[in-house]
Amino acid sequence: KNQLKQLLVKKMASSPNVVISANSSYSADKFLSTYGFEAGVIRPNVSSKEFAKKETDREEGAWKEVEDLPEPPWVVTIGGFNWVKGIWECISMLKGSEVGLAIIGRGSDEDLYALREHAKSCEVELWAFSDLDLSQLIATMRRSRAVISMAHGEPFGLTAIEALSIGVPALFVDEGGFRDSIVDGVCGRLLPRDDATAWHLAIEEAGDPEVADRWELAGRARISELKLDPQSQADFIGEAIFPDRSPLQLEEE
Numbered sequence: 001k002n003q004l005k006q007l008l009v010k011k012m013a014s015s016p017n018v019v020i021s022a023n024s025s026y027s028a029d030k031f032l033s034t035y036g037f038e039a040g041v042i043r044p045n046v047s048s049k050e051f052a053k054k055e056t057d058r059e060e061g062a063w064k065e066v067e068d069l070p071e072p073p074w075v076v077t078i079g080g081f082n083w084v085k086g087i088w089e090c091i092s093m094l095k096g097s098e099v100g101l102a103i104i105g106r107g108s109d110e111d112l113y114a115l116r117e118h119a120k121s122c123e124v125e126l127w128a129f130s131d132l133d134l135s136q137l138i139a140t141m142r143r144s145r146a147v148i149s150m151a152h153g154e155p156f157g158l159t160a161i162e163a164l165s166i167g168v169p170a171l172f173v174d175e176g177g178f179r180d181s182i183v184d185g186v187c188g189r190l191l192p193r194d195d196a197t198a199w200h201l202a203i204e205e206a207g208d209p210e211v212a213d214r215w216e217l218a219g220r221a222r223i224s225e226l227k228l229d230p231q232s233q234a235d236f237i238g239e240a241i242f243p244d245r246s247p248l249q250l251e252e253e
Contacts, residue, residue: 081107086150
């Protein structure tokens, strides 16, 4: 099956008018090691109108409608209730930190029960939200100590750039696509998976207003540097698909 898949991808890649792009440097490296040829990189984007610098009235009102509000301090992780998103490891890491965990994601009742039991055994306060709208999600992120992730093999990681756009400290495992967006110690932290002490120190560091403010400014600068706004990414895609035609020609067509 793998050989057939490789043949199909190579055939597609050699076809005229086909451009293959990965969503991060990590994904491009995986593509090269799997299929034997290079792919371009067109990263996802984040809208500063949605993940805004300042809280909107809509967001403030949405927050008040959230049931079972978490008690500070807490950190947020976003993703399904499964191994690949690293949520079990987030709970284990928080043991002894006196910081709670708000999970925004979905999963089976059985998985959620198991997560709650694991949190109890680690003495970590846990809140799980499966039905937040976008404004409530952003409000939960904004009020947290930090947004964290210990996901395995994350191709890019939208949560990281969403945190940078809002201005919330971003603490992510030093793996995968997170290395594209986070510059360690500049706009957040990239941390070793198995070093709970390093994570605890980083969470404490994120609570320092001076550090948080510095990371906030650097985070938005990083988004600008990588051109992760929707218009820039649309331009990249247009140029990749139509390299010999100008935007004016495309608009006329």
